[in-house]
Amino acid sequence: MKNITNAKWIKKPTPQVNKEIVFSKNFAVNGEVRRATLEATALGVYEAKLNGQRIGDYILAPGWTSYKNRIQVQTYDVTDMLQNENELSIGVGPGWKGNDYFHSNWASFPYLGGCELAIICALTVEFADGSEMTVYSDKTWTAAEGRNRFSHMYNGYVFDPAYVDDSPEKAVEFEHDLKSLLDQQGEKIIEQERLPVKEIIITPKGETVLDFGQNMTGYVEFKIKGNKGEKVTIKHGEVLDAEGNFYRDNLRDAAAEASFICDGEEHIHKPEYNFFGFRYVKLENWSDEVRKENFTAIVVHSDIKRTGYFECSDARLNQFFSNVIWGQKGNFLDVPTDCPQRDERLGWTGDAQVFAKTASYNYDVEKFFTKWLADVRADQTGWGSIPHVIPNVFHPDDECSAAWADCVTVIPWQMYLTYGNKELLEESLDSMKNYLEYINDHTWDGIWAHGHHFGDWLNLDGSNPQDCSNGTDKDLIAQAFAVYSLRILIKSLEVCGKDAEEYKTCLDGRIKAFRDKYMTFGRIKSEYATQTACALATYFDISDNIKEVARQLNDLVRECGHLKTGFVGTPYLLHALSDNGHIKTAYDLILREEYPSWLFSVKMGATTVWEHWDSVREDGTMWSTSMNSFNHYAYGCSADWLYGDAAGIKVDEENPAFRHIIFAPLTDERLTYVKASIESRFGTVASYWKTENGKTEYEFTVPAGCTATVILNGKKTEIGEGVHKF
Numbered sequence: 001m002k003n004i005t006n007a008k009w010i011k012k013p014t015p016q017v018n019k020e021i022v023f024s025k026n027f028a029v030n031g032e033v034r035r036a037t038l039e040a041t042a043l044g045v046y047e048a049k050l051n052g053q054r055i056g057d058y059i060l061a062p063g064w065t066s067y068k069n070r071i072q073v074q075t076y077d078v079t080d081m082l083q084n085e086n087e088l089s090i091g092v093g094p095g096w097k098g099n100d101y102f103h104s105n106w107a108s109f110p111y112l113g114g115c116e117l118a119i120i121c122a123l124t125v126e127f128a129d130g131s132e133m134t135v136y137s138d139k140t141w142t143a144a145e146g147r148n149r150f151s152h153m154y155n156g157y158v159f160d161p162a163y164v165d166d167s168p169e170k171a172v173e174f175e176h177d178l179k180s181l182l183d184q185q186g187e188k189i190i191e192q193e194r195l196p197v198k199e200i201i202i203t204p205k206g207e208t209v210l211d212f213g214q215n216m217t218g219y220v221e222f223k224i225k226g227n228k229g230e231k232v233t234i235k236h237g238e239v240l241d242a243e244g245n246f247y248r249d250n251l252r253d254a255a256a257e258a259s260f261i262c263d264g265e266e267h268i269h270k271p272e273y274n275f276f277g278f279r280y281v282k283l284e285n286w287s288d289e290v291r292k293e294n295f296t297a298i299v300v301h302s303d304i305k306r307t308g309y310f311e312c313s314d315a316r317l318n319q320f321f322s323n324v325i326w327g328q329k330g331n332f333l334d335v336p337t338d339c340p341q342r343d344e345r346l347g348w349t350g351d352a353q354v355f356a357k358t359a360s361y362n363y364d365v366e367k368f369f370t371k372w373l374a375d376v377r378a379d380q381t382g383w384g385s386i387p388h389v390i391p392n393v394f395h396p397d398d399e400c401s402a403a404w405a406d407c408v409t410v411i412p413w414q415m416y417l418t419y420g421n422k423e424l425l426e427e428s429l430d431s432m433k434n435y436l437e438y439i440n441d442h443t444w445d446g447i448w449a450h451g452h453h454f455g456d457w458l459n460l461d462g463s464n465p466q467d468c469s470n471g472t473d474k475d476l477i478a479q480a481f482a483v484y485s486l487r488i489l490i491k492s493l494e495v496c497g498k499d500a501e502e503y504k505t506c507l508d509g510r511i512k513a514f515r516d517k518y519m520t521f522g523r524i525k526s527e528y529a530t531q532t533a534c535a536l537a538t539y540f541d542i543s544d545n546i547k548e549v550a551r552q553l554n555d556l557v558r559e560c561g562h563l564k565t566g567f568v569g570t571p572y573l574l575h576a577l578s579d580n581g582h583i584k585t586a587y588d589l590i591l592r593e594e595y596p597s598w599l600f601s602v603k604m605g606a607t608t609v610w611e612h613w614d615s616v617r618e619d620g621t622m623w624s625t626s627m628n629s630f631n632h633y634a635y636g637c638s639a640d641w642l643y644g645d646a647a648g649i650k651v652d653e654e655n656p657a658f659r660h661i662i663f664a665p666l667t668d669e670r671l672t673y674v675k676a677s678i679e680s681r682f683g684t685v686a687s688y689w690k691t692e693n694g695k696t697e698y699e700f701t702v703p704a705g706c707t708a709t710v711i712l713n714g715k716k717t718e719i720g721e722g723v724h725k726f
């Protein structure tokens with residue numbers, strides 16, 4: 001940031017709820033210009049224009065942060081756009097800030113004046129002679145209502161191209177903390193892909209529906225003429241119902257509508273302050289002929305770079321992997337969200353925690369998570385608890401849920417493992433310690449007990465399927481995560497060269513308390529024995545007999561023939577099995593296509609990962625209307641097993657970032673080949689195996705300067721850079 005902190009925050013004197021405000025200023029430039037730079041940000045989301053031309057390609061700037069603590073500033077080079085006489089205008093819609101009111105039924109947290117929209121900016125012109133001039137936002141600016149006559153992140157927008165505010169006002173300055181301003185820290189959000197209409201469908205109800213063939217996040221660009229005064233509407237939905245009609249009950253209270261008021265002229269239109277989660281759109285009141293070429297879906301997400309690929313001989317598994325990738329595209333929109341479509345789209349910490357490893361293989365998410373973790377730290381409470389969603393739009397109290405709050409330890413550690421990022425680990429130490437302090441404050445008889453936990457969310461062990469969090473004992477889960485997070489803190493302290501002794505003593509106590517209360521002879525006591533409980537005790541290395549508890553897990557899976565885990569157990573289920581020799585069971589689970597399984601949704605035609613194992617049932621009916629997202633990446637976490645076990649590419653904790661790789665692929669006769677690659681900080685890491693006539697051949701790629709250990713049939717071989725065949 002250079003000059004923006006000398007500017008004034010400005011707003012419209014009469015605030016408008018759920019509308020667009022356009023701030024503008026005319027200014028002249030005389031002299032030879034060397035460079036011109038705009039620094040801008042907003043309370044709300046903004047698009048800036050110079051002389052009618054859009055500045056930059058950032059969608060939904062300034063992104064979403066813990067606004068009361070941190071607001072990102074974007075810097076744009078506008079040298080080539082400058083003229084002698086200029087008009088700088090910045091339109092602002094409510095964006096994520098408008099959702100504060102939406103969540104008031106959960107808890108009122110209308111920070112920053114709720115829906116009030118504002119901007120702050122500085123446009124600095126540097127002249128060839130070394131002199132400078134700066135145009136600051138201040139009370140000389142004009143504030144008018146914009147053409148988005150209605151704008152709301154969940155509900156959508158109404159755009160009237162003919163609207164002109166005939167009574168614009170002078171903007172007013174107001175005081176707002178300038179210390180919260182910071183340079184753009186995360187990846188910017190941009191338009192990424194354009195998808196054509198696959199099919200125009202007339203449903204049994206007679207609705208006109210466009211199918212883009214892929215569930216996604218973004219918006220529709222359309223060509224429209226219509227009749228003057230006519231209001232056309234696009235409604236967004238993810239699936240069709242059992243009869244083939246347009247369906248959007250699962251969006252709950254999010255209207256997700258894009259409306260356009262025709263003026264009789266031809267327009268090519270797309271939204272400015274909105275995004276939607278959809279595969280299908282329903283057209284309403286469309287008097288123009290509906291032609292495929294008049295509609296394009298634009299996929300929008302954070303500008304993360306793709307790094308991970310997986311392919312095998314089973315087309316269903318490849319489709320699952322594709323669904324995981326699309327789940328990440330759809331939910332990595334500045335903040336890792338639970339889902340992109342319904343009236344949530346929130347940074348649910350648990351979802352991010354379970355998916356972070358897979359996310360970091362699929363894409364380079366180091367910068368993305370560095371920014372989000374700064375918001376986690378900013379919103380961490382004084383008690384040390386981590387709010388359920390970051391940025392926190394709920395009431396800040398001391399509630400904290402195991403597996404959700406553990407994002408504060410798990411994700412920095414994962415960034416260290418995948419990218420070798422020690423600085424982030426170091427920066428995170430205090431927040432990790434404070435969280436563990438919070439757990440200690442809520443511990444009785446050595447166990448983190450009680451409190452508000454989401455449990456093994458959406459598991460299939462509970463007696464009441466409508467209660468998403470019953471099933472595995474919640475205190476058992478909490479205690480297991482206390483162990484897991486303590487271990488991560490100890491390892492992090494050691495990596496950062498700091499003393500971890502007091503935490504080691506604490507860890508011993510926690511493990512002992514877990515074993516005393518929940519285990520007997522290395523196994524989970526029968527009254528607590530669920531797949532998730534066994535998976536945690538195995539993967540978190542809590543049992544004093546890991547093989548035994550893994551065997552117990554294997555038996556539980558074999559007895560019922562399928563998985564029963566929810567958000568908490570699923571990430572570890574396959575690993576806990578295959579790490580302990582139950583490779584066939586792990587493959588049985590990942591290759592199963594009957595409900596419940598990862599491939600069930602694939603069989604049912606999913607193009608993204610579902611929230612529930614049975615979001616749509618075999619007969620086409622829905623699990624529920626209230627909470628049924630078709631684009632929830634949580635269960636996509638298991639793609640890490642495809643990279644790490646099916647293909648066998650593993651990080652070595654002692655030498656992370658794939659500087660030293662462990663290749664330990666697990667074959668299965670149902671697959672004839674598997675190949676995967678990860679673009680690491682040092683170059684491409686790849687694994688490939690194929691089986692022909694009962695003989696398996698392997699090929700491993702090690703980047704320059706890196707080494708690897710290959711483990712095949714229990715035999716270890718050390719290799720250096722290059723391509724190696726076995």
Ligand code: BGC
Pocket residue numbers: 338339344348350351454457627632
């Ligand atoms: C979200 C989840 C989240 C959960 C908390 C849901 O409404 O969509 O993904 O983690 O609440 O249990």
